Amino acid sequence: MSGVEESYETALRGKKGTSIYLRDSRNRVVESFENGRLDTAAVPGKNLVCSIDADLQEYAQTLMQNKLGSIVAIEPSTGEILALVSSPTFNPAALSGLNRQQNYAELTSNPTKPMFNRAIMSPQPPGSTFKLVNGLIGLDEGTLTPHTTCHCAGHYPYGRGVACHGHISPVNFIQSIMVSCNAYYCYAFRNILENKKYISVDSALTVWREKVMRFGFARQLGVDLPNEKAGIVASKNLYNRYYGVNRWNPLSIISLAIGQGEIGATTLQLANMTALIANKGFYYIPHIVKTVGENERIAPEYYEKQYSGIAEKYFEYSIEGMNMATKGMGGTAWRAQVPGIEVCGKTGTAQNPHGKNHSVFVCFAPKTDPKIAVAVFVENSGAGGSFAAPIASLVLEKYLKGNVLRTELEQWILTMNLLTNIFGK
Numbered sequence: 001m002s003g004v005e006e007s008y009e010t011a012l013r014g015k016k017g018t019s020i021y022l023r024d025s026r027n028r029v030v031e032s033f034e035n036g037r038l039d040t041a042a043v044p045g046k047n048l049v050c051s052i053d054a055d056l057q058e059y060a061q062t063l064m065q066n067k068l069g070s071i072v073a074i075e076p077s078t079g080e081i082l083a084l085v086s087s088p089t090f091n092p093a094a095l096s097g098l099n100r101q102q103n104y105a106e107l108t109s110n111p112t113k114p115m116f117n118r119a120i121m122s123p124q125p126p127g128s129t130f131k132l133v134n135g136l137i138g139l140d141e142g143t144l145t146p147h148t149t150c151h152c153a154g155h156y157p158y159g160r161g162v163a164c165h166g167h168i169s170p171v172n173f174i175q176s177i178m179v180s181c182n183a184y185y186c187y188a189f190r191n192i193l194e195n196k197k198y199i200s201v202d203s204a205l206t207v208w209r210e211k212v213m214r215f216g217f218a219r220q221l222g223v224d225l226p227n228e229k230a231g232i233v234a235s236k237n238l239y240n241r242y243y244g245v246n247r248w249n250p251l252s253i254i255s256l257a258i259g260q261g262e263i264g265a266t267t268l269q270l271a272n273m274t275a276l277i278a279n280k281g282f283y284y285i286p287h288i289v290k291t292v293g294e295n296e297r298i299a300p301e302y303y304e305k306q307y308s309g310i311a312e313k314y315f316e317y318s319i320e321g322m323n324m325a326t327k328g329m330g331g332t333a334w335r336a337q338v339p340g341i342e343v344c345g346k347t348g349t350a351q352n353p354h355g356k357n358h359s360v361f362v363c364f365a366p367k368t369d370p371k372i373a374v375a376v377f378v379e380n381s382g383a384g385g386s387f388a389a390p391i392a393s394l395v396l397e398k399y400l401k402g403n404v405l406r407t408e409l410e411q412w413i414l415t416m417n418l419l420t421n422i423f424g425k
């Protein structure tokens, strides 16, 4: 009911056959009616071939044990989903057989919600990973250039102010991604909204939002799984309702600059955004089924490039910034380094009003001819660099190298129990 079986029901179902019998007055079968002339043969359902890499899926699932969160890995050149993890998970076999009712009751009352598919159903603020989108939109709008530099004294000083953290200053575009400077993106976002070519901040926000949507946000991507959530990105209507018409300005909504506030994205959407950046401007709608039956193609939309509308040349700078984040001096994503592989990544932290922040990380590798794009979301685990980045890097290493040599890091993640942050167990 919540998996590919639901999406591909018509292919899997096949067709029932019929056999008509002649029966006597006591309803006993005498013979096949008219020698079976009216019988029809059953057509078996078709097999589905999934794009999931079974080894990677199993490994990614193991990394997430005793943690709440999700992982989505996509092959950028096809949009095929290589791994999709929601943790904790459950064994579907528990929902059939004699004990199914008891098992179902246990699963639905479990506070960790194992039946809730966090990968596609749990939109969360993307935090600083969203700076990648704002940066590209700024370059596209011309309100930002790759050479725009910004001094950061540890905060953005306007409005209520936005705090930053210690890093080199000034920073240019590439360095702003490397060190994840909040002030840089507050200036960048405000410039997008105050662009004189638009008659008002309202209309600039509307243009910005349309561009954000082309990255796959605030709408269902159309993955071939049921119950995908669209997430949200604030619109002028929302602010007009909240603040009143003409009663808000870029400073009222400055949190959007750093992926906080009225914005929510699923892990699937973040993995897709990363695949789009890896492809320098387009993505394929993520999907989990590769072929139906004997090499039958799936729906045609899964083979169509979905363009962001942003020039390819701008992606070079974002990618360089993401690469520097993993290996540059003061880079925020050094925990995502994999020896021998050029990794491009971006950390994020999703503020959680109910407890410890959630950690977010997106990455792809290798830098040239990328084979895998990954998004990791770990609930209640602090900043993005702390847990989500090393988990993502282990997923990269497993997929690109076959086995993981960084066993110390692996052991640390495997033995880490983050449920105690939430349930105190």
Ligand SMILES: [Zn+2]
Residues within 6 Å of the ligand: 152, 153, 154, 155, 164, 165, 167, 180, 181, 182, 183, 184
């Ligand atoms: Zn800064």
